[in-house]
Amino acid sequence: MIFKKENTYGVSWIHQLDPRLKIVIAFITAFLIALTNDLITLSYFLFLAIILIINSKIETKYLFKKLILINFFIIIIWIFIPFTFPGEELLNIGKFSITAEGINFALKITLRSNSIMLLIISLLTTNSVSEIIHALYRLKIAEKLIYLFFFVYRYLHIIKKEYNNLYEAMLMRAFKAKTNLHTYKSYAYLIAMLLIKSYERSQKVYEAMICRGFKGKFIFFDDFKIKKLDILFIIGYLISLSLIFIFRKGLI
Amino acid sequence: MIKVKNLSFSYDKEEYIFENFNFSLKNEERIALIGDNGCGKTTFFKLIMGLLKADSGQIEIFDQKREKEEDFIEVRERIGYLFQDSDNQLFLPTVEEDVAFGPINLGKSKAEAKKIVSEKLAMVKMEGFEKKVTYNLSQGQKKIIAFAAVLAMDPDVLLLDEPFASLDKQSIKRMIKILNKIAQPFIIVSHNNLLLDQVTNSSYFLE
Structure with missing residues (x-):
């Protein structure tokens, strides 16, 4: 199970963030990462995700377990894609040849999946399941x-x-x-x-x-309030996003 | 409070579990239902709660005939039914939310519900369990919390289906204490006659 007790009840500032905010940001950023096609931007996202994961103080052992699991599939991609992707040949091994496009493509998949995984672990597993359910309810899902x-x-x-x-x-x-x-x-x-x-x-x-008198509607207990920390996080998030955008578009 | 006249019920229209069964529960009565496995104790509770419909006969609860589904909505709000398996009953993530589920369905505000939760948890001596995750509790704790959740609706009558089953000695002691503390009349099903003697004042034998 991805929700692990020790992660859920941590004390880092990421744990303190509003679950609604975390869900929304995780969702949007995961989308952005999935749609980005540029190596530098992807590396930047991975860098941001690493910063988040360091700050969430999640147990390293647990983290490696999860990452090994996903990277196992990525290794398979690395075995096949560089050899089968059409493009400029870099290296010939007997009958097989490695293409630059293939390596590029595999690298992108690696960056994408790892940064999304880190993002999800740092933002979503730092809530209890009931918090996530409440948050989804408040988000009108x-x-x-x-x-x-x-x-x-x-x-x-x-x-x-x-x-x-x-x-x-x-x-x-x-x-x-x-x-x-x-x-x-x-x-x-x-x-x-x-x-x-x-x-x-x-x-x-x-x-x-x-x-027990159930008539078809759930009522949830906790009410969430946006705190100063949440606003700071939103500002920080927006700044980091615009930085890469400005940098890549050559606005500076 | 509960009157049952000439009740007949069968699951398959062939083998009758109840045939012309009569039963009554009066104020301040604490009745033990005793009978072998499969003689229809749980079925009887389900008939009272309207979860099953009788083939014939009358069920009168709180001085009103109960026949249709709508009649039983009030019954369910005023009779507390403790299920045999607490895992069926506790389904919300935290103890607090599960105990508050009934009161909120009865139209209580969140603040009122929170107050009821802490009252009832204090009553069953489970203070401090509010934020605990229900499925991580031990079997005994689950039963006691499920009971607190039933009591939280302030029912007029209680139906207790095997409240002592799968409890350890300590939890049984606790359960007996609670049963002797509460004011409501109740019907209790158990196979343990020693324990039944400590909490009831009359018994019915089902065959």
Whole structure:
């Protein structure tokens, strides 16, 4: 799970920022990064993301784990793209040739994905899930989507637990996974049982909700207030964005 | 407060769980429902709450006949139902929000709801749990918090489905204390007769 308790309850100034602001900025910046096609601008975004991540004081070990995961896919890109992308040849290895455009392209993907990942980790995982849900609600995101996210988050680990229980019960009765019909059948039953249990649980949760007077609307507790820190952050963000814009357009 | 006359109910129209069943709960009564597994204790609670509809017979709650879905909306607001599995009941992220869910549905303001939360948490001796994440609680704590959430609606009657199940000794003690402290009449289902004797004043046997 990307939301980790230790990250959620940190004490850095990024943790103190208004969750609404963090969501909006993460969303906009992720878009900007995804749309940028210029190497220098991308490096600049990565630099900004690194500054954010350093300031959020997130555990380095956790950070590396997440980054290794995403960069594993990027390594695969580096293996294929430079050889297959059409363009000017840089180097010939036997029958294969590396193109400059290919390297350029792979580099861009690397910069993009890493900076978006760092951005998301620094801005979004520094909230608790309930804060994010509240913030989405205040941002007027469609309620159905929020409920979906919320219930998935709330019941995912219960379904996982249910799965573990069932699976352990299978193991307790000497189940060994092999390549035969019995194994496939058992797994199919396991998944079917999980579906039935989830369905039943959803009914029970709904019953519990209407027993407590639920009439179709959630009311959230916390109210957010924009603080001085938030305004400073917005100003800082806008300045950093305009800096690169001015620099690249040659306005200075 | 609750009167049931000639109630019949079956899930499949063949095997009747209740046939001409009669039951009544009066003020200040604390009734233990005793019976084997599958004899219809939970079904009975669901019939009272209107989650299931009876095939025939009458259910009268708070001196009014209850038949249609709309009739049961008031019932659900005035009867507190503690579910057997607390994971079904606690679904909001924090304890505070979950306990406040009922009061807010009843139209209380946020400030009032917050006050109720701290009152009820104090009542069940779980002060300081407001910001805790519900699914990280232990099974016993979940049950007590779920109970606080039911009490937060200030119900007139309580239906308690296995409140002692999967609780450790300490939580059971706590539960008994709470049950002897509250003023409401209640119907309780449990298989533990020793514990039932400590909190009820009459019993019904279901067959």
